[in-house]
Amino acid sequence: xxxxxxxxxxxxxxxxxxxxxxxxxxxxxxxxxxxxxxxxxxxxxxxxxxxxxxxxxxxxxxxxxxxxxxxxxxxxxxxxxxxxxxxxxxxxxxxxxxxxxxxxxxxxxxxxxxxxxxxxxxxxxxxxxxxxxxxxxxxxxxxxxxxxxxxxxxxxxxxxxxxxxxxx
Numbered sequence: 001x002x003x004x005x006x007x008x009x010x011x012x013x014x015x016x017x018x019x020x021x022x023x024x025x026x027x028x029x030x031x032x033x034x035x036x037x038x039x040x041x042x043x044x045x046x047x048x049x050x051x052x053x054x055x056x057x058x059x060x061x062x063x064x065x066x067x068x069x070x071x072x073x074x075x076x077x078x079x080x081x082x083x084x085x086x087x088x089x090x091x092x093x094x095x096x097x098x099x100x101x102x103x104x105x106x107x108x109x110x111x112x113x114x115x116x117x118x119x120x121x122x123x124x125x126x127x128x129x130x131x132x133x134x135x136x137x138x139x140x141x142x143x144x145x146x147x148x149x150x151x152x153x154x155x156x157x158x159x160x161x162x163x164x165x166x167x168x
Contacts, residue, residue, distance in 0.1 A: 001051055005070040008051070012044045013077045020080075030081045037079045044068060044076060113155035114143050121156040138162065 003011070016036065023032050045057040045068060054060050060068065067075040111122040125140070127133060127150050135142035140162050144152050154162065 001047070005048065005051075006072055006074040008044065008047060009068060009070060009074045009076060012040055016040050016077050025083070027083070029083050033079050033081060041068070041076050111153045113158055114147075114152050115140060115154060115158045118155040118157075122153050123156060123159055124151045125154045125159055125162060126151045 019036050020033060023029060026032055042057060045060045048064065048068060049055060049057060049060045052060075052063075054063065064070070065075075067078065069075040112119050113122055127144065130145065130148070130150060133141040133145055135145050140152065140154065140158070144150070
């Protein structure tokens with residue numbers, strides 16, 4: 001409910017693409033996609049009805065159209081029928097950051113240290129909670145708070161340096 005219309009559509013589209021890709025080899029793919037579209041689009045319409053206090057799905061479809069188009073142009077994915085013989089690996093509309101202002105540039109394929117920008121032996125540093133961080137003592141904590149992340153990529157040297165610092 002707290003997300004914007006676009007973010008809700010991006011999340012539902014991500015779930016839809018995941019199921020569609022997983023079942024793309026099934027012999028009854030068209031039936032599955034039809035059912036999946038009906039369930040997910042109905043669920044999305046109910047959520048938008050509650051968010052915008054419209055009451056019913058019919059009012060949501062009347063206001064936003066059959067694909068629940070937002071004012072910025074985002075809409076629910078149109079179903080594609082027909083069996084495919086390859087997995088869809090193309091990344092479509094990425095979910096923009098939902099709760100943070102700055103997006104992490106690190107990805108699973110291209111990690112670089114957030115402190116020194118090294119790409120050699122990069123690992124993820126984790127904390128249990130953001131409230132445990134102290135930006136006055138450590139620069140890495142400051143980076144984690146700025147990015148609003150409980151994990152951050154660090155090279156092995158910076159990671160060991162972080163764990164050697166004493167907590168006050």
